[in-house]
Amino acid sequence: MNRGYNPADKVFLAVDCIIFGFDNEDLKVLLIKRDFEPEKGKWSLMGGFLKKDETLNDAASRILFKLTGMHNIYMEQLYSFSEVNRDPVARTISTSYYAIINIEKHNEELIANYGAKWFSLAKAPHLIFDHDEMLGKAIRRLRRRTSISPIGFELLPEKFTMRQLQKLYEAILDKELDKRNFINKINSMDILIKLKEKDMSSSTKGSYLYMFDQEKYDDKQTNNFYLKL
Amino acid sequence: MNRGYNPADKVFLAVDCIIFGFDNEDLKVLLIKRDFEPEKGKWSLMGGFLKKDETLNDAASRILFKLTGMHNIYMEQLYSFSEVNRDPVARTISTSYYAIINIEKHNEELIANYGAKWFSLAKAPHLIFDHDEMLGKAIRRLRRRTSISPIGFELLPEKFTMRQLQKLYEAILDKELDKRNFINKINSMDILIKLKEKDMSSSTKGSYLYMFDQEKYDDKQTNNFYLKL
DNA sequence: TCAAAAGTGTTTAGTCTACACCCATGA
């Protein structure tokens, strides 16, 4: 009898993506300037509609690829927003995803086409609809995530210095960390490989480069731990 | 131009609820026996469709009320499930909510009408669609939630003993706790009021009853903390 | 008088925090 399946209840389901990147200084978010109605000219998250034959994850991947040109981006479903009038055009529920990418790897041309720009979190403009709320939730989730599974691989270049990693954590958590305590904690996680190479760009002495130990890293990411910073 | 709003992309949006209760012994989940197709006769979570003029939270509250007769139930949105063929009748995305209720306060008659039954987690039957996955995610979320905000108020009677509270945490975390360490940690949270009354039902000596200090409790719940058990 | 559950503190180990000085190098 297909009880309850009433076509009048059908809704649009959108996916909106909060895309984080790190430029060695600030944690940034990628926003697009809408060149279409409604709210043309305003800033918003990159989004799109769920299509017939895809899952929400598929849709998020598709949307992320469209804007960045990148595949296999680290992402996580965040929350579904459903205020009745959140979208003025039609009843639309939006499932938000947050993603973190290496800021150097995205396709500049694509993001220019979308009128997209990276914003430091502190300087992000007001966004349309409930996108500010989405962004806020994403930041909080990212902070929490940082405590229970290592993050950084996705946001840093392949080789990086301890100070870069520390700056990343400081940017995510929005607080300063003690460099000696930081290095001790990171080392106790046992997920980094110290290279013989040094990066000479930031100081005369030069600082050692590190890489993530992919295997140990993946392991720690699935078998959660608790890192207090 | 309403770009992208293509009616063919509209979907059904369902809400499924994982309802937890505690009977002083086990953590239990309330499941219904479906008396309608598809999968008639099988066990499932209580669910329903999102209606035109309600948010997902509204829908979850409505569904919870329908089954339990209770208002203002503690609940939290969990995750949206979207496998293309998860529902054999029509493309349906389901947003799951978990709720925790005082098992003594629900309406027995209502749940009988739905052929619903409480199951200990260890003994829960196989559920339809992706409901097993929903239940698993809910249990993990509830465990994590336990560490960052006090839980129990919703699951225990107004007055309860320390041992009941400990049993509740043991049931949620599925591990045994040391009673002296437990009592110290709980006291350090400073959210309980120790009453002069004793509960004489469980031992000859009797054990003191406690109540939650509503004000402090609410405060701790919003300003998260970290409780390691 | 004994069985059954309640109540109660201390010691030890581990982890977190705060903190200051020397090093290497290019300008």
Next chain:
DNA sequence: TCATGGGTGTAGACTAAACACTTTTGA
């Protein structure tokens, strides 16, 4: 030779974990 950022260890405070005996009272 000096200015700049890099690198390194330890002591004290705090928190978590392990652990055993006494109390009460109804049967």
